[in-house]
Amino acid sequence: MQRRHALLLPLALAAPWARAHHGWSSFDLERPIWLEGRATKVNWRNPHAELELEVPADLRVPADLVQRSVPAQTASVDGPKLLQAATVPKRRDRRWQIELAPLSRMEAWKVSPIQVGDRIGVLGFTFAGEKGDAILRVEYLFVDGKVYGLRSSPA
Numbered sequence: 686m687q688r689r690h691a692l693l694l695p696l697a698l699a700a701p702w703a704r705a706h707h708g709w710s711s712f713d714l715e716r717p718i719w720l721e722g723r724a725t726k727v728n729w730r731n732p733h734a735e736l737e738l739e740v741p742a743d744l745r746v747p748a749d750l751v752q753r754s755v756p757a758q759t760a761s762v763d764g765p766k767l768l769q770a771a772t773v774p775k776r777r778d779r780r781w782q783i784e785l786a787p788l789s790r791m792e793a794w795k796v797s798p799i800q801v802g803d804r805i806g807v808l809g810f811t812f813a814g815e816k817g818d819a820i821l822r823v824e825y826l827f828v829d830g831k832v833y834g835l836r837s838s839p840a
Contacts, residue, residue, distance in 0.1 A: 712810035712822050719746045719771045720781055720821055721806035729798045734785040736799055738807070738821075744773050747806070753832065755825055760837035767824060771808055778819035783807055785823050786835040794833040796826065803828065 722740035750771055755764030785791065799805060806827035811820060826833045 711812060713813040714810055716810065717767045717771045717808055717824065718774050718811050718821055719750065719806070719808055720744065720774070720783070721747075721827070722804065724799050724801055724803045724805060725780065727799050727801055729788070731788050733787050734791055734799075736783045736785070738781045738783050738805070740779060740781060742777075742779065746771050746773060750808075753827075755832050756834050757840035758834040758837040759840050762824065762834065762836050764825065764834065767808060774811060774815055774819075776815045776819065780819065782818060782820045783809075783823060784820060785826065790835065790838060791833075793838045794835070796828070796833050799828065 720738055720740050721744070722738045724736045725739045726737040728735050751765075751768050753768060755768065786794075807821060807823045808825040808827075809821045809823040811822075812818075823835050826835055
């Protein structure tokens, strides 16, 4: 009996962590969402870095977003098309959970760990119909005047 409990304990402890991780297929990849604001919580760990972003009530897509250049990634991503199609979410949540990339990919892009209080912009995807929790999976991270593509490694 003790052996069975010893085997089941790691699974029970991992369950909430596994449930919190979302693959790309869970997100509406046809509707890129723009968010920007201040990081209020940061978890710089695997399976992916994540943070809580507080966005302003009057959130708008920046007028110059379409003119911004995005870096090439090893994955086939049409960055300019995503920038052109960017919109703000329909829902009015002021705090969003932001899913970044695994730490190995963040290191490949040379992204410095984000700190609480940092202002960032993100372009990514939320669940279809914006249903469920206010979660955004990041395609492009905008921080300190730099842009990082997080779907894959730098090309």
